[in-house]
Amino acid sequence: MNTTLNILITGASSGIGLALAQEYLNQGHRVFALARSAEKLTALQVSYPEQIITLVADISQLDQVNSVKAQLLQQTPYLDLLILNAGTCEYVDARDFSSAVFNRVDSVNWKGNHHCLEVFLPILLAAKQYSKVPHLVGVSSLASILPLPRSEAYGASKVAFEYLLKSLQVDLHSQGLKMTIVRPGFVDTPLTQRNDFAMPLIVSSEKAATIISKGIASGKHRIEFPKPLVWSMKLIALLPFGLQKRILQKVVKEQP
Numbered sequence: 001m002n003t004t005l006n007i008l009i010t011g012a013s014s015g016i017g018l019a020l021a022q023e024y025l026n027q028g029h030r031v032f033a034l035a036r037s038a039e040k041l042t043a044l045q046v047s048y049p050e051q052i053i054t055l056v057a058d059i060s061q062l063d064q065v066n067s068v069k070a071q072l073l074q075q076t077p078y079l080d081l082l083i084l085n086a087g088t089c090e091y092v093d094a095r096d097f098s099s100a101v102f103n104r105v106d107s108v109n110w111k112g113n114h115h116c117l118e119v120f121l122p123i124l125l126a127a128k129q130y131s132k133v134p135h136l137v138g139v140s141s142l143a144s145i146l147p148l149p150r151s152e153a154y155g156a157s158k159v160a161f162e163y164l165l166k167s168l169q170v171d172l173h174s175q176g177l178k179m180t181i182v183r184p185g186f187v188d189t190p191l192t193q194r195n196d197f198a199m200p201l202i203v204s205s206e207k208a209a210t211i212i213s214k215g216i217a218s219g220k221h222r223i224e225f226p227k228p229l230v231w232s233m234k235l236i237a238l239l240p241f242g243l244q245k246r247i248l249q250k251v252v253k254e255q256p
Helices: 015-026 038-047 062-067 069-075 099-109 111-130 152-171 205-217 227-237 241-249
Strands: 006-010 030-035 052-056 081-084 135-139 178-184 222-225
Touching (some): 015 030, 069 111, 099 152, 111 135, 135 205, 152 178, 227 241
Parallel strands (some): 006 030, 030 052
16 A cells, blocks of 8 residues: 655656656645745645645745755654745856856755755754654756756756765765765756757656656666666766867867
8 A cells, every 4th residue: 555655845846846746646646836936836736635735935945945944843753845936047157157047046956955854854854753754856957967058057057956965865874864866957947948959868847757757666776867868967977078169179169
């Protein structure tokens, strides 16, 4: 018999986060769906009124994340699974370098995850008191493998996030914390729909959610997809940087 899990997902109003929320709700679990927009969470609330608790907060603002803590604790004293999925992406014009781009990306991909860990990690670790295994999942990106064109801000934030997660796994091993790092390739979301370049082997949000949820259930430490893109990028990453650079420069979009 399947055990009902308490699952918190950030960035749950669209893209991978929304698809993951639907995946776990369809499996019968209780989902705490966190996003900035209450309106975008309404459809989930209507479809799964007995299973879902919506949490409205901008994770870039620590006070807003703190403001939903009491609402969460009213429903459960612990979380089984915390999925830090919320993220954003902006591309850098290296010839017109702007720290503002980094500040905007970091406010969600870096600081936002700090805020969520400060507030929700103790509630996740409390699972051990109930003979549960706390499981922390961080959604990174295949961009963490290679220095991709125009990805200085996005890629750096994902590399830093992965380092943070790995360090937490070392420090919190005695607490029984399980850890999974997710590295998706291109996924069809409102964020990627703004891209102005070809996205090889792009998958739907629903397919991504299925891959991720199955990987989490099987206890994988790392979930990477699609495999052909993973293998190609890892092969390039094995090359000396001079060769990497030549290959990657070929995919830089020509600019006037």
